[in-house]
Amino acid sequence: MNWIYESWPWYIAGPFIALTLFLLLMVGKNFGMSSNLRTLCTLCGAGNTSEFFKFDWKAQRWNLVVALGVLIGGFIGAHFLSTDTAVAISSKTIENLNNLGFKSAGAGYLPEELFGSESFQNPKILLMLVVGGVLVGFGARYAGGCTSGHAISGLSDLQLPSLLAVIGFFIGGLTMVHLLFPLIF
Amino acid sequence: MRTLSYLSIGIFFGITLFKSEAASWFRVYEMFRFESFHMYGIIGTAFCLGIFTTQAIKRFKINSFYGEKIEFKPKEKSVKRYLYGGILFGLGWALAGACPGPMFALLGAGFYSIAIVIAAALLGTFLYGVLKEKLPHS
Numbered sequence: 001m002n003w004i005y006e007s008w009p010w011y012i013a014g015p016f017i018a019l020t021l022f023l024l025l026m027v028g029k030n031f032g033m034s035s036n037l038r039t040l041c042t043l044c045g046a047g048n049t050s051e052f053f054k055f056d057w058k059a060q061r062w063n064l065v066v067a068l069g070v071l072i073g074g075f076i077g078a079h080f081l082s083t084d085t086a087v088a089i090s091s092k093t094i095e096n097l098n099n100l101g102f103k104s105a106g107a108g109y110l111p112e113e114l115f116g117s118e119s120f121q122n123p124k125i126l127l128m129l130v131v132g133g134v135l136v137g138f139g140a141r142y143a144g145g146c147t148s149g150h151a152i153s154g155l156s157d158l159q160l161p162s163l164l165a166v167i168g169f170f171i172g173g174l175t176m177v178h179l180l181f182p183l184i185f
Numbered sequence: 186m187r188t189l190s191y192l193s194i195g196i197f198f199g200i201t202l203f204k205s206e207a208a209s210w211f212r213v214y215e216m217f218r219f220e221s222f223h224m225y226g227i228i229g230t231a232f233c234l235g236i237f238t239t240q241a242i243k244r245f246k247i248n249s250f251y252g253e254k255i256e257f258k259p260k261e262k263s264v265k266r267y268l269y270g271g272i273l274f275g276l277g278w279a280l281a282g283a284c285p286g287p288m289f290a291l292l293g294a295g296f297y298s299i300a301i302v303i304a305a306a307l308l309g310t311f312l313y314g315v316l317k318e319k320l321p322h323s
Binding site: 004007008009010011012013014015016017018019020021022023024025026027028029030033034036037038040041044046049050052053062063065066067068069070071072073074075076077078079081082087089090092093096097105106109110111114115116117119120126128129130131132133134135136137138139140141142143144145146147148150151152153154155156157158159160161162164165166167168169170171172173174175176177178180 | 187188190191192193194195196197198199200201202203204205206207208209210211212213214215216217218220221222223224225226227228229230231232233234235236238239240242249250251253255257258259260261262263264266267268269270271272273274275276277278279280281282283284285286288289290291292293294295296298299301302303304305306307308309310311312313314315317320
């Protein structure tokens with residue numbers, strides 16, 4: 001059972017995520033994490049500003065419970081199922097990140113340069129995290145779903161709109177990493 | 186009882202996201218540089234097995250554990266919203282290194298700075314709700 005404490009390979013994680021989709025369908029629900037962001041906005045009173053947030057949030061309560069589970073799962077994974085959380089990315093990626101100034105590449109789970117405690121004091125880093133988050137939230141709702149809703153469940157249902165969204169994810173991601181990162185760092 | 190099943194599925198998914206490193210900024214960056222098969226393997230196998238189960242549920246009209254019909258809502262046909270929304274999402278995914286599922290897993294794992302990203306994602310969702318009518322959707 002030692003494999004549990006190591007990083008899980010793709011051929012374990014992929015089937016587990018497919019199982020997540022299957023179980024959610026079998027309890028009569030669907031797989032879509034970003035919908036929770038909308039529900040949370042509604043809970044914060046966003047319905048007073050926009051019609052988009054006026055919906056029966058109680059019908060989405062089950063999904064908030066799933067999200068709470070994901071949070072607990074992250075806690076369990078990090079604290080009880082891991083001995084070393086450093087991510088063994090490829091040596092080419094490490095070299096590239098080192099050149100951009102990311103010294104923590106290959107040594108941690110998240111880059112210390114972006115998510116470390118000092119990041120709160122660096123306006124540039126703070127701005128990056130905020131812009132990244134806003135784009136994720138805005139883009140997910142505009143596209144009607146995120147990685148779970150489009151790339152996993154939508155594509156599995158052979159939905160053409162999901163294919164368009166996933167193509168969009170990659171156009172955006174590739175642009176950020178290859179064109180914008182060299183300008184930002 | 187049902188609530189407990191949603192919670193268990195979430196926990197299982199959260200552990201998987203953390204342990205597979207799909208919640209790691211580094212893995213997302215590596216993926217967009219095509220320097221590892223890892224993320225493609227995860228999404229690819231999830232997708233292939235997902236097609237298999239989804240199509241089996243549809244073809245054999247399998248009912249849920251509670252005996253109800255399993256509904257699939259077809260997404261509305263349009264090009265712009267998926268492409269434009271997808272591109273914006275992709276830019277953010279690569280920058281923040283986390284999509285909505287992993288954000289929750291990372292918060293649970295104790296990376297508290299991800300709370301900034303989550304708060305910003307809520308703000309982004311709110312901005313979409315406010316600007317929705319002005320955006321091209323067709």
